[in-house]
Amino acid sequence: MVQRRIILGIVGDSAAGKTTLTRGIAQVLGEENVTVICTDDYHRYNRQQRSEFGITALHPDCNYLDIIQQHLSLLRGGQPILKPIYNHDTGNFDPPEYIEPRQFVIVEGLLGYYTRAARDCYDVKVYLAPPEDLRRTWKIKRDTRKRGYSDEQVITALDKREPDSEKFIRPQRQWSDVVVSFCSPEDSADENQEHLNVRLVLRPTIPHPDLVRLFDPSSAVDPYSAIRLGLDRDMGKPVDLLEIDGHATSEQVRKLEKILCSDVPSLESCRLDSNVEIGKVTGTTGETIQSYPLALTQLLITYHMLKASSVHQKIGSGGG
Ligand SMILES: Nc1ncnc2c1ncn2[C@@H]1O[C@H](COP(=O)(O)OP(=O)(O)OP(=O)(O)O)[C@@H](O)[C@H]1O
Numbered sequence: 567m568v569q570r571r572i573i574l575g576i577v578g579d580s581a582a583g584k585t586t587l588t589r590g591i592a593q594v595l596g597e598e599n600v601t602v603i604c605t606d607d608y609h610r611y612n613r614q615q616r617s618e619f620g621i622t623a624l625h626p627d628c629n630y631l632d633i634i635q636q637h638l639s640l641l642r643g644g645q646p647i648l649k650p651i652y653n654h655d656t657g658n659f660d661p662p663e664y665i666e667p668r669q670f671v672i673v674e675g676l677l678g679y680y681t682r683a684a685r686d687c688y689d690v691k692v693y694l695a696p697p698e699d700l701r702r703t704w705k706i707k708r709d710t711r712k713r714g715y716s717d718e719q720v721i722t723a724l725d726k727r728e729p730d731s732e733k734f735i736r737p738q739r740q741w742s743d744v745v746v747s748f749c750s751p752e753d754s755a756d757e758n759q760e761h762l763n764v765r766l767v768l769r770p771t772i773p774h775p776d777l778v779r780l781f782d783p784s785s786a787v788d789p790y791s792a793i794r795l796g797l798d799r800d801m802g803k804p805v806d807l808l809e810i811d812g813h814a815t816s817e818q819v820r821k822l823e824k825i826l827c828s829d830v831p832s833l834e835s836c837r838l839d840s841n842v843e844i845g846k847v848t849g850t851t852g853e854t855i856q857s858y859p860l861a862l863t864q865l866l867i868t869y870h871m872l873k874a875s876s877v878h879q880k881i882g883s884g885g886g
């Protein structure tokens with residue numbers, strides 16, 4: 567019997583940090599166990615056509631959502647796909663690629679949760695939602711450095727895309743199990759990305775680790791702690807909120823790490839001490855930064871992937 571694959575969705579607007587988050591999770595799970603699919607490859611039109619037709623890459627009609635759906639379903643069942651390739655250097659399509667899914671499949675892109683049938687294919691759904699000003703900064707720096715655009719071209723494109731971001735991209739937040747927002751500390755005007763905080767909205771749609779163990783029950787809740795857990799509402803629904811500051815100490819980070827590892831022992835080998843790649847991000851000027859908030863976000867998502875995998879193995883072997 568072909569073992570079904572575990573599928574992680576990472577959805578968010580352009581330059582919201584999807585590739586950065588994905589890279590670390592793939593490293594933690596072991597690159598040899600992971601297939602990464604970017605749904606930019608399913609654009610219906612090339613760059614020139616989009617410009618002629620006056621349609622943005624964010625519009626559902628500009629993407630083969632039906633084929634994404636079919637491919638997700640095939641990948642989940644362990645079947646191969648012939649995936650198109652969109653080339654960001656040329657703005658055109660390359661010959662398609664034959665892909666056989668490995669144990670874990672990470673699907674990152676703009677419209678991954680747009681259709682119900684696609685949403686039903688994921689084991690874990692993450693939505694990336696940095697504040698818009700931070701995302702615009704990331705997009706301008708990334709597109710000018712890596713995709714050959716000028717500052718003015720990126721700003722014009724961002725403004726032109728805004729109505730589609732609002733209408734088609736941002737509403738997908740509601741379908742996610744975890745919303746990840748990296749953001750500058752409130753008291754910091756600069757964009758020192760080494761110290762970005764993370765705000766994790768944890769919806770009760772999947773079972774999260776018992777994070778209350780992070781805190782000493784005998785002491786009062788410390789609102790100034792660098793790791794905080796609370797209750798909140800997101801898009802009108804009750805959620806848990808885990809906040810991790812960029813200046814969290816290694817002691818606090820290890821405590822959280824220990825909780826994740828105690829539930830999923832196979833995470834032990836992925837701890838920050840032994841895994842130098844986790845939490846790494848290429849800064850906007852090309853420098854490499856290591857971020858505890860990013861590392862812990864990657865560990866938490868990996869935790870959910872491994873949990874989903876162990877549940878399916880149990881079901882597959884007839885266990886409860
Ligand atoms: N957690 C983070 N901390 C600091 N900088 C980040 C973080 N995530 C992303 N960035 C910055 O934003 C840029 C864009 O990120 P990334 O390429 O991961 O976005 P993306 O969502 O995959 O974009 P696209 O969908 O357009 O390909 C990165 O090159 C990096 O400079």
Ligand SMILES: O=C(CO)[C@H](O)[C@H](O)COP(=O)(O)O
Pocket residue numbers: 580581606613623624653654655657676713
């Ligand atoms: O929103 C995007 C996600 O990466 C890109 O802008 C879209 O894929 C089109 O790519 P390009 O600008 O290279 O033609």
